[in-house]
Amino acid sequence: MMGELLEVKHLSKSFAGIQAVNDISFSINRGELVSLIGPNGAGKSTCFNMLNGQIKPDKGSVRINGRETVGMSPDKIWKLGVGRTFQITATFYSMTVLENVRIALINDAQKLYSFFARTEKLYHEEAMNLLEQVGIVDQRDRLCGILAYGDLKRVELAVALANNPGLLLMDEPTAGMSPKERVALMALTHEIVKTKNIAALFTEHDMDVVFNHASRIMVLARGSLIASGMPDEIKNNQMVQEIYLGASFT
Amino acid sequence: MSIYAVQFLIGLSDASVLFLTASGLSIIFGVSRIVNFSHGSFYMLGAYIGYSLIGDSDNPLIFWGGLFLAAVVTGLVGVLVEIVLLRRLYHVPELFQLIATFGVILVIQDLTFMIWGAEDLLGPRAPGLTGSIELLGALVPSYDIALIVLSPLVLVGIWLLFYKTRWGALVRAATEDREMVAALGVNQNLLFTGVFFLGCFLAGLGGAAQLPKGGANLLMDFGIIAEVFVVVVVGGMGSIWGAYIAAIIISELNAFGILFLPESSLVMMFLAMAVILIARPWGLFGKSESMEHKPPSEREDLTISGRKLPWNWGWLLLIAVLLVIPWFQIDFVMTLVIEMVLLSFFAATLHFIMGPGGMVSFGHALFFGGGSYAVALFVNYLQLPMSVLLIAGPAVTMVFALLVGWFCVRLSGVYFAMLTLAFAQLAWSVVFQWDSVTGGDDGIIGVWPTGPAEDKIVFYYLVITLTSLSLYVIRRVISSPFGFALRACRDSSLRSRAIGIDVRKIQWIAFTISGFMAGLAGSLYVYSKGSIFPTEMAIPRSFDALIMLLLGGVQSPVGPIIGGSVYTFLIDYITRFDYWRLLLGIMIMLLIVLFPRGISGIFSSGIIQRIKLLGQSE
Numbered sequence: 001m002m003g004e005l006l007e008v009k010h011l012s013k014s015f016a017g018i019q020a021v022n023d024i025s026f027s028i029n030r031g032e033l034v035s036l037i038g039p040n041g042a043g044k045s046t047c048f049n050m051l052n053g054q055i056k057p058d059k060g061s062v063r064i065n066g067r068e069t070v071g072m073s074p075d076k077i078w079k080l081g082v083g084r085t086f087q088i089t090a091t092f093y094s095m096t097v098l099e100n101v102r103i104a105l106i107n108d109a110q111k112l113y114s115f116f117a118r119t120e121k122l123y124h125e126e127a128m129n130l131l132e133q134v135g136i137v138d139q140r141d142r143l144c145g146i147l148a149y150g151d152l153k154r155v156e157l158a159v160a161l162a163n164n165p166g167l168l169l170m171d172e173p174t175a176g177m178s179p180k181e182r183v184a185l186m187a188l189t190h191e192i193v194k195t196k197n198i199a200a201l202f203t204e205h206d207m208d209v210v211f212n213h214a215s216r217i218m219v220l221a222r223g224s225l226i227a228s229g230m231p232d233e234i235k236n237n238q239m240v241q242e243i244y245l246g247a248s249f250t
Numbered sequence: 251m252s253i254y255a256v257q258f259l260i261g262l263s264d265a266s267v268l269f270l271t272a273s274g275l276s277i278i279f280g281v282s283r284i285v286n287f288s289h290g291s292f293y294m295l296g297a298y299i300g301y302s303l304i305g306d307s308d309n310p311l312i313f314w315g316g317l318f319l320a321a322v323v324t325g326l327v328g329v330l331v332e333i334v335l336l337r338r339l340y341h342v343p344e345l346f347q348l349i350a351t352f353g354v355i356l357v358i359q360d361l362t363f364m365i366w367g368a369e370d371l372l373g374p375r376a377p378g379l380t381g382s383i384e385l386l387g388a389l390v391p392s393y394d395i396a397l398i399v400l401s402p403l404v405l406v407g408i409w410l411l412f413y414k415t416r417w418g419a420l421v422r423a424a425t426e427d428r429e430m431v432a433a434l435g436v437n438q439n440l441l442f443t444g445v446f447f448l449g450c451f452l453a454g455l456g457g458a459a460q461l462p463k464g465g466a467n468l469l470m471d472f473g474i475i476a477e478v479f480v481v482v483v484v485g486g487m488g489s490i491w492g493a494y495i496a497a498i499i500i501s502e503l504n505a506f507g508i509l510f511l512p513e514s515s516l517v518m519m520f521l522a523m524a525v526i527l528i529a530r531p532w533g534l535f536g537k538s539e540s541m542e543h544k545p546p547s548e549r550e551d552l553t554i555s556g557r558k559l560p561w562n563w564g565w566l567l568l569i570a571v572l573l574v575i576p577w578f579q580i581d582f583v584m585t586l587v588i589e590m591v592l593l594s595f596f597a598a599t600l601h602f603i604m605g606p607g608g609m610v611s612f613g614h615a616l617f618f619g620g621g622s623y624a625v626a627l628f629v630n631y632l633q634l635p636m637s638v639l640l641i642a643g644p645a646v647t648m649v650f651a652l653l654v655g656w657f658c659v660r661l662s663g664v665y666f667a668m669l670t671l672a673f674a675q676l677a678w679s680v681v682f683q684w685d686s687v688t689g690g691d692d693g694i695i696g697v698w699p700t701g702p703a704e705d706k707i708v709f710y711y712l713v714i715t716l717t718s719l720s721l722y723v724i725r726r727v728i729s730s731p732f733g734f735a736l737r738a739c740r741d742s743s744l745r746s747r748a749i750g751i752d753v754r755k756i757q758w759i760a761f762t763i764s765g766f767m768a769g770l771a772g773s774l775y776v777y778s779k780g781s782i783f784p785t786e787m788a789i790p791r792s793f794d795a796l797i798m799l800l801l802g803g804v805q806s807p808v809g810p811i812i813g814g815s816v817y818t819f820l821i822d823y824i825t826r827f828d829y830w831r832l833l834l835g836i837m838i839m840l841l842i843v844l845f846p847r848g849i850s851g852i853f854s855s856g857i858i859q860r861i862k863l864l865g866q867s868e
């Protein structure tokens with residue numbers, strides 16, 4: 001049976017009375033680069049955290065490659081081939097850029113539990129390739145703790161790609177980058193999605209980037225999906241226009 | 251039937267004292283985020299001050315007034331400590347705060363000893379409450395009933411203070427969200443000092459209120475601290491209600507534990523804690539700590555661990571010097587060096603989980619002392635040879651570490667630290683109480699090396715060899731993929747999980763390795779001393795290792811060696827003085843305030859610079 005890669009049904013989550021995500025359903029196929037947009041506080045990050053296992057939904061189901069993942073921890077979900085970048089970057093600050101990618105590769109090769117191997121000899125080429133892909137080779141020996149924010153975002157992407165994921169989840173992958181860098185990074189993502197035939201879901205505040213690269217757009221407002229469709233449909237959607245005129249879009 | 255009723259009511263009255271003390275700790279933590287390790291000392295101080303104020307008066311006014319005044323004076327001592335010491339430490343890493351409050355414990359211990367002497371003091375009797383009352387078909391001392399009534403009164407008092415005054419509203423706001431209070435433009439110093447007063451006041455009240463039951467003695471400080479930590483962890487940090495409920499649960503378990511398991515009455519309490527924490531890792535009423543984000547100021551200190559450093563020549567030189575020492579045949583030098591080496595080894599095993607692992611354990615003596623006791627017991631009951639026991643001893647502590655670690659890695663930060671402390675105290679209490687097997691306070695003597703190591707020089711070389719080998723293994727593990735994974739879990743558990751790392755499993759394995767190694771250090775140690783006493787497993791022993799790391803610099807790979815050697819040497823020297831605890835306490839405080847990076851920190855800051863430059867120039 002050939003189902004969707006990601007299938008979400010009736011997902012809901014509330015925090016102390018705030019309905020952060022309210023009964024949303026959608027699905028994503030291979031080869032699609034889908035954008036989830038919405039004002040700050042709309043529930044986008046909460047949604048990502050439920051897809052990736054950081055937050056357990058109150059209700060609903062998430063299926064990745066047909067496997068139900070609600071209740072699974074993030075490390076188990078990763079094994080299904082899911083890569084993730086965070087809105088607030090999470091990297092290993094005491095390690096260099098290269099080491100950040102290397103540790104992900106080591107785990108992907110199931111070599112994490114070697115107690116005497118010399119780490120610096122492992123997966124050098126693979127790590128360098130990933131760094132080259134995201135354009136950060138020149139920074140490879142700098143510690144993540146002292147890296148610029150835009151560069152950290154790139155490290156995160158390289159790390160997320162380390163296990164050849166079938167599904168990429170990217171929460172504001174271009175925050176802190178210049179407009180030019182944004183376009184370049186999303187173009188890269190676009191290319192990866194096409195050439196590797198994987199699925200990606202991303203949030204982004206730069207509308208030009210969204211309309212240029214997304215194959216489909218979903219609009220979240222106050223926890224509910226209020227619109228979904230091709231970029232042109234969304235552009236002309238009455239309700240979406242109202243929300244963006246009414247709310248600040250930072 | 252009636253014996254159960256009596257135990258139940260006695261449990262309730264113990265709960266009162268425990269609640270008063272624990273609520274103070276919880277309030278202080280809630281606002282300042284400082285785990286006041288010296289809280290037990292304020293409890294002890296309250297008892298001594300109360301003793302002096304009340305004397306043998308049988309005037310109820312003097313008795314009750316004396317209790318209150320003792321609490322006030324204790325609170326004022328707390329204020330002094332806050333202003334002189336802690337105020338300077340709100341922005342330094344938690345570990346330093348803790349060790350500073352450990353310094354406070356030492357100082358208060360010696361000052362109390364100076365003022366009131368070493369004798370246990372019999373507490374005054376409460377006027378009008380010296381008899382017993384018949385309740386639930388049993389005779390219960392009336393003072394216990396008074397105590398049972400006291401704690402709800404105090405609870406109501408705290409509630410009124412927190413919910414009916416502006417100051418209380420500020421304290422609650424600060425407990426919820428510290429940044430918010432800064433934004434409100436409140437004088438934070440005043441707020442923190444006030445909170446410290448209240449917390450120490452409550453501890454002092456607890457200490458004074460138990461005078462008619464338990465009197466005053468110099469063991470009270472460590473005696474209560476583990477229970478207080480258990481109460482606060484079980485109840486949830488910062489929750490007064492939690493402290494109340496947990497104090498009752500814990501005290502009842504203790505009261506009934508004495509009936510069912512007199513050899514180790516504390517076992518039930520710790521088992522209950524373990525069960526509760528599995529179900530609710532943040533305690534009954536605690537809130538889960540949100541996703542971690544360490545402040546940038548700490549990052550710099552964490553960057554160098556596990557990195558290849560130009561120390562190889564230094565190591566070889568050190569080993570060479572150690573190997574030459576026996577040629578001089580000076581017995582006391584060899585003894586001292588063995589002690590320095592083994593304690594450095596012990597510190598290095600703690601460093602392994604604390605530096606790369608970020609897990610601050612307050613109970614590492616469990617494994618050190620555990621190794622010693624395992625060996626001593628095997629020698630005593632089975633007369634096994636040393637060659638076997640140097641494997642069996644560490645194997646035993648490895649099993650301990652597997653068990654303890656399984657619980658502890660479910661928690662992080664201060665919760666982790668408190669849980670390790672509680673487990674260590676449990677082990678200590680078993681060893682201490684179970685006379686018939688462990689010899690209790692008298693310890694076990696006559697544990698000497700067998701085989702070739704009977705010769706002191708052979709034993710010396712054995713110690714050096716095994717220690718160097720173990721340290722080499724630890725170094726290799728730190729730079730192996732597993733070591734990187736361990737650092738990954740410390741740096742960001744969020745990211746680690748997202749790249750498929752099972753954080754708990756990694757930490758659990760590291761904890762177990764550390765427990766095994768500490769057990770080896772302890773096994774060698776008992777042979778070097780020929781005897782073992784419960785103190786090797788007690789809180790101060792755990793803190794020795796922490797202080798050594800602090801002295802050496804927590805994130806420095808040579809920290810344990812430098813810190814361990816310097817500290818052992820120092821202790822060897824200053825214990826010749828009468829008031830060495832006072833001296834040591836003051837030295838610890840000064841060290842933390844003046845050199846927060848330790849001795850090797852002076853070097854390693856240079857190394858950080860070099861690494862950064864290397865990174866940039868390439």
Ligand SMILES: Nc1ncnc2c1ncn2[C@@H]1O[C@H](COP(=O)(O)OP(=O)(O)O)[C@@H](O)[C@H]1O
Nearest residue numbers: 015018020038039040041042043044045046047
């Ligand atoms: N851990 C949390 N606890 C309480 N409320 C939260 C938590 N995480 C998010 N929220 C709330 O849920 C809503 C959605 O937040 P979020 O998913 O971060 O939105 P977005 O990513 O679209 O900006 C917001 O109102 C936010 O305050």
Ligand SMILES: [Mg+2]
Nearest residue numbers: 044045046087
């Ligand atoms: Mg967000």
